[in-house]
Amino acid sequence: MISGKTVKLILYEVLQFAALIVPIFVIMERFASLIYDVKNSDRTAYWLVVATSIAYVTSVTLLVWVPLKYLIVKQGRFIRGITQWRPTALVYLILCTLPCFAILIATSEVQGDNKCNLGHFDELPVSLVLFSLICVDVIERIRPCRLLGKSDSMDYELDMTGPTLTRLEQVITISSQLHPDKGQNSPTQVHPEARNGSVSGTLQNLTDSPSRLTLSPRAPGVTYLYSSSSHPQSYSGPLGFLWRRDGRSEVFVDSFMFWLDTVEMVRVTGEPLVFCSVWVFPTYILAFLSTLRMIITPKNPLLSFAGFALQDFPFFIIRVALIVKFGYVTPVLYALKNVLVSLTFIYFTFLTKLKIFRSQSMF
Numbered sequence: 001m002i003s004g005k006t007v008k009l010i011l012y013e014v015l016q017f018a019a020l021i022v023p024i025f026v027i028m029e030r031f032a033s034l035i036y037d038v039k040n041s042d043r044t045a046y047w048l049v050v051a052t053s054i055a056y057v058t059s060v061t062l063l064v065w066v067p068l069k070y071l072i073v074k075q076g077r078f079i080r081g082i083t084q085w086r087p088t089a090l091v092y093l094i095l096c097t098l099p100c101f102a103i104l105i106a107t108s109e110v111q112g113d114n115k116c117n118l119g120h121f122d123e124l125p126v127s128l129v130l131f132s133l134i135c136v137d138v139i140e141r142i143r144p145c146r147l148l149g150k151s152d153s154m155d156y157e158l159d160m161t162g163p164t165l166t167r168l169e170q171v172i173t174i175s176s177q178l179h180p181d182k183g184q185n186s187p188t189q190v191h192p193e194a195r196n197g198s199v200s201g202t203l204q205n206l207t208d209s210p211s212r213l214t215l216s217p218r219a220p221g222v223t224y225l226y227s228s229s230s231h232p233q234s235y236s237g238p239l240g241f242l243w244r245r246d247g248r249s250e251v252f253v254d255s256f257m258f259w260l261d262t263v264e265m266v267r268v269t270g271e272p273l274v275f276c277s278v279w280v281f282p283t284y285i286l287a288f289l290s291t292l293r294m295i296i297t298p299k300n301p302l303l304s305f306a307g308f309a310l311q312d313f314p315f316f317i318i319r320v321a322l323i324v325k326f327g328y329v330t331p332v333l334y335a336l337k338n339v340l341v342s343l344t345f346i347y348f349t350f351l352t353k354l355k356i357f358r359s360q361s362m363f
């Protein structure tokens with residue numbers, strides 16, 4: 001009988017292969033229809049484009065996709081040594097996303113040269129290309145996880161946030177200095193267990209009287225109550241299900257949020273004013289460059305720099321240029337997001353390392 005791992009492997013490979021070939025066939029068919037109309041209903045040109053797409057898909061499948069999947073399944077020495085980037089994502093971007101974007105640019109040129117309207121490429125083909133890209137990313141993220149039962153790997157990698165005591169040091173009081181023996185016999189006890197979203201942590205002999213405590217606002221031993229913790233919190237009661245979370249479902253949310261800015265940039269490119277102008281070249285090129293972030297493995301520290309260099313900074317420049325040229329074809333919110341992310345990355349990554357920003361007297 002076929003094992004569950006084999007079924008999961010077959011399911012993932014079928015979905016990824018479908019995400020590889022379906023966008024190419026759809027985009028090429030729309031491009032063939034455009035050539036058919038431009039050539040005055042020439043069926044030879046139509047079927048030539050369709051035959052080219054079939055030949056391309058067959059060639060890349062047999063020469064690149066299948067050998068790559070074979071190496072991944074067999075866990076070759078070369079594949080085992082790759083831990084910082086994803087070969088499947090790189091090959092997919094080169095074989096599928098790049099040709100689709102190139103065909104969209106060629107379509108813009110053909111329609112501009114022949115004074116055609118934007119009738120052959122509506123929302124469906126472009127959305128299909130992006131959705132297939134997201135599906136491949138989701139599959140690569142969720143591949144190590146189980147599909148049935150409780151998650152065995154991803155829940156422990158999530159950052160659990162909640163009201164916890166992250167750091168606690170002894171606080172010197174006046175009474176402890178007068179009665180040192182009594183202070184030694186009264187240890188501090190903390191019970192940071194949360195029930196129904198509340199914290200039941202109890203600090204004994206430290207909250208009897210506020211006047212007994214000597215606190216400093218800049219003390220190194222400050223206790224932060226509301227801070228992040230990597231340890232799961234326990235919740236009980238009839239509403240305990242509200243605090244349940246599963247890393248496998250959050251993979252889909254994280255992946256769609258990861259691609260939201262790129263989706264908006266591609267949508268702006270589909271605007272008639274932009275699509276039928278020379279601005280279609282930089283917008284599609286920058287949109288494709290932002291997809292290169294998919295090659296880097298999730299939670300890799302390199303993702304921060306890649307997001308700044310490949311997406312936020314160039315997207316801010318092109319969005320400002322588009323707003324100046326065509327008006328508000330793109331929401332200002334995305335431009336504000338790009339500039340805010342870029343500035344915070346530069347500040348916290350580089351400027352905070354300078355001596356002037358490391359002074360203890362500054363905020």
